[in-house]
Amino acid sequence: MNSTSYILAVILAAGEGKRMYSKKPKVLHEICGKSMVEHVVDCAREAGTSDIVVVVGHGASQVKDKLETVKFAYQEQQLGTGHAVMMAESYITSGDVLVLYGDTPLLTPETIIKMQDFHRQGGFDATVLTAELDNPFSYGRIIRDAEGKVVAIIEERDADAEQKKIKEINSGIYLFNGLFLKDALKELKNDNNQNEYYLTDVIKIFNERNLKVGAYRIENPEEIMGVNNRLQLSQAASIMRRRILENHMLNGVTIVDPQNTYIDAGVKIERDVTILPGCMIKGNTYIEEDAVIGPYTTISDSHIGKGVNIKNSVVIENRIGEGTTVGPFAYLRPGNVIGKQAKIGDFVEIKNSNFGDYSKASHLTYVGDGDVGKGVNLGCGVVFVNYDGKKKHRTKIEDNSFVGCNVNLVAPLVVGKNSYIAAGTTVTRSVPEESLAIGRARQENIEGWVRRKGLVKEEE
Template sequence: MNRFAIILAAGQGTRMKSKLYKVLHQVCGKPMIEHVVEHVSALDIKKIVTIVGHGAEKVQEFLGDRTEYAHQEEQLGTAHAVVQAEGIIGNEQGTTLVVCGDTPLITPETMKALLENHEKTNAKASILTAFTDDPTGYGRIIRNNEGSVEKIVEHKDASPEELKVQEINTGTYCFDNQALFMALKEVGNDNAQGEFYLPDVIGILKQKGEKVSAYQTEDFEETLGVNDRIALSQAESIMKARINRLHMKNGVTIIDPANTYISKEAVIGADTVIYPGTMIKGKTIIGSDCVIGPNTEIENCKIGDFTEVRHSTMFSSEIGSHVKIGPFAHIRPQSVIHDEVKIGNFVEVKKSIFGTGSKASHLSYIGDAEVGKDVNLGCGSITVNYDGKNKYLTKIEDGVFVGCNSNLIAPVTIGKNSYIAAGSTITDDVPESSLSIARARQTNKLGYIEKKKK
């Protein structure tokens, strides 16, 4: 049987009080709509149609060709939104999943279970429901004496007796596609909001004698819809805890999960220890037996085994095994740091290569450089790479020793096994196995202070 999906993402989200389109607000480093599209894409879905409205261009720019799009010019309710997809899938035979773009926590497993229950029961419509102690604001699932779903009543339209019902509509449905678009033609807007409600399709199908089923998820938190910044923070907290639990089950030690942020895409090897205050973002890959943190930010990096990163920030770079970074180091994008390297406190590395076994232990800036193997960069070593207009390359070959407070004015090459005397400013290439001294000779003016006083 063919399966389709409609993602409702046209609402402006006024309660977010934001210039940013609601479904583009991020949860664990990724826009809500992307979570939903990824979860739906994990199912056997033939076509995905996203209903867009406010901020449509930004959503389409972000999601690209991962989905087709239909535009809802006026936000006249969820049924009106679904109607916009008729031109794309209205004539198709099969099952259609309808899910909201502001529900990033619903898992593919739950959506799959809903689809399978819908198809197994031969229902024309199926509702994903949940129980909650506080159903305020949610549509209520009204069942008949036999326990079958009779209708869904929106909170603002519910009677005092119906408001006591704790089983709620999560806003996620499955429909027989043909039955859905036929019933949508009969949906009216005679309600408190003057809108066309998608849940009214359930009552219309029931009146026609069609079967309506419900699949209840055990995890109410999974169904959270994000309508304001409070719910956004709740979704962030829930997903963060979910991600951290998965890593801990896979052998990662997280000392303080409440104060550790790990993106959904991150991969971390077993026996790695994550200390509090650590943020691991994007598509970061961390090997086994590493020590990360505390208070460390890593984004889109690849890190080998047995590496330690403490109190440091790293972005879009590759780090080898048995490397020590920090505290208070800054690894900027396009850096490649090979095995057994030490990048110490207050060292900044930018778009540079560090060969195996090399060291920059403290207070250095290494930018646009190729550093060979077993190089020692003394305290205060600087590659002077920028002339105010262009960037230039510094090459430091294997076995070089650079003394403290040395400036290497690029473009320049320091030959293999050379020494740079402390305090030098190097403007010319240094031959292999040489000692280069580039500083003024010291002059002592004897009795100068006494003469000055007189």
Template sequence: MNELVTLILAAGHGKRMKSKKHKVLHTVCGTPMLEHVIDLAQQLNSKETVCIIGHEREQLMPLLDQKHVKQVVQAEQLGTGHAVKMAASYFGSGDVLVLYGDTPLIDIETLNAFVAYHSANHFAASLISTVLPNPTGYGRIVRNNAGDFYRIVEQKEANASELLITEINSGICLFKASALSEGLEALRNENAQGEYYLTDVFEYLSGKGMAIGAYVSDQPDSLMGVNDRMQLAQAEGYLQRVIIKKHQMNGVTIINPEATTIGKSVTIGMDTTIYPGTILKGKTTIGEDCIIGPDADIADTKIGDGVSVKHSTLIESSVGDASNIGPYAYLRPKSVVGKAVKIGDFVEVKNSTIGDDTKISHLTYVGDSVVGKRVNIGCGVVFVNYDGSKKHISTVGDDSFIGCNSNLISPVTIGDGAYIAAGSTITKDVPPKNLAIARARQENKANWSSKYQK
């Protein structure tokens, strides 16, 4: 295969999206459309990935910098041919692939097959086409009597017979660099829009007797472009079906696929069951034999084997094997939960490590703490970690018992095997195996209430 340079076109206005956000930054399955396309280019081992930007380009730059993508500015939007010409200095001497920032659904298998088709047949230029029952809005592929590619006609330029053609141009194309450079120099903007169409390069090269290929894809939905919110929802639905099918084929039970959202980077182990209302995002990893959901919202979290998560939110955390989370628990970033741990209803954990076999059953806040193994933390316990200026860390030793409605005023250390009496406010360290009682002595006032009752 020749050396490959990939261009991604993302300079357009995207007015139909009706958004302050750049069109290609709208997400499909939790990932910006442009990032989907960049990932494809990088999976193809492109020598260089170049994004042509223009309108609201400052919104795109952070993502492009993060993904190490070169940037070329098309200050004035004069068509796709003009956009590609802006990146001419990157063409090199191999092949140039053109992708679109608003066409995020094509898969790597199709692109690999397309590149191999182009290379094996020594085409000067190739494109991906497909057949649509309703091709409205797409450029049509016109073939000659022998069935070979002849030219592309845009819908606005098509005559009545050409409008009946159902084979359409996806826009994704591949050129020998030298052929592309020659074709771009010959472009003219003598059309209804006064723009330089990249598609006209194909007609020029064909007229020069160069071989042109049209690779017909049997997956038309994967080639759809996204121009408005309705198409964005269609793209979401399509990619969700692809992702969910992959997990089902790998041994995951998904009770109601239509009520489940799974990001493309999520991994799930065999014999795990996903219940409705679950949203799995980012680089989440879930082990085998888990019960996830209903209504679990999990992002960038590592979950071990045999874990249960119900009606809970987990963000940038990890959960060890055989632990139970929820219902209605909240693991905030940097929470590390050990094995066989119980994090119960309305428990919030933040930036804390919870040791194996510990139980935090309900209505408790654990923040900026290290909790040991086999600890029991009662109902209503609060780790008071913030003094109004700084966060402080508390440590609870193994086999400790923290009684209900206790406050641990950080920083404080509770020794191994220590007990905290219910209702205590702990401001000093508690040595191992001590009982700490920190509450006012009860005093009863005889006949006190009769003074205030009628």
């Protein structure tokens, strides 16, 4: 492998995050549908890194369960950033090493790519990612020489009055020559108040060896924002949400009220889709062009076809065909495949079912474990009785059948093509094609019964 093109990303994700006051590791807290560490891994991958090593510690098994196609190093004791990189030493080769943090989810692949270009074109042995802040308090300051090279990183507590005026700060993100980094790690010492090994000391070692250290300054300091508590988590989520919405709008999606629209990072939306206020679109949802979503609709991990209209509804793990209308107040639970030009009306609940093209369930209907053919009409109050107390059973309604209001379909059964089920019927056995099924008691009117029972209310 060409050492000039190989980049190992080392992501530090071992910290407990005490200020989150949480049972789960800090890096697993989510922003816009993904954990923070997943955002960082995706950033590194999209920036073209060759391999990714995540250094884990607190909640190691939980972090490992969340990530795929990465390698892991274990930091049993959290003894500083330099110590964390030491734990990944066995993975470091002659290529470059990019050091990232699992709690900086706003960093973009574009910034990493620009940093790599700057590093290589400048012939640097180490590059520090920096930013200028109006209020740099608490950050390490970047000290440059006349040629612009980094000669030191001075921490706030060690800076003198002039150095504290410097606004260029250290993000803690670095790009190193791997072999030089490996040698420098061997010389790190923990003779400080915290008894920790600091990665900033590697920069000092590089300078002592007359290696070339540069600094790539980013334009937007938001990208290097670290998340240490729930307030910062909320602030980072707000920034990422704004980015996501702006990207969709610039690609042809109408978002009527961005202040009240929430779209996860993994969502894909085609042009000419309209998102009305109050919507949450989550997970791996894909929405095709000309769809209208909302208002006040939640969609998760679903494929929404061209021209679909969903109002005031909840859709989870569904596939909905072209031109179908859903809602208001429908609940599409996981496992449904809804055909094209279908109608799922108000207060209709469907789960684990197939619902055919041009079929309708206009209101107040439950379809559970059903296979509904094409052109079927389900009247108001139809219930698929799918559960016998131990097992779920399926009901099949074949093409062009009509099911009247207040019908109970007790599974398992099949209603044949072009059949009719009379209103109020409880169907307990299959219905042949082109048949009428009726199963209700004959009506009798007993005249005078109310008066004889003394139940008539006389007018005053």
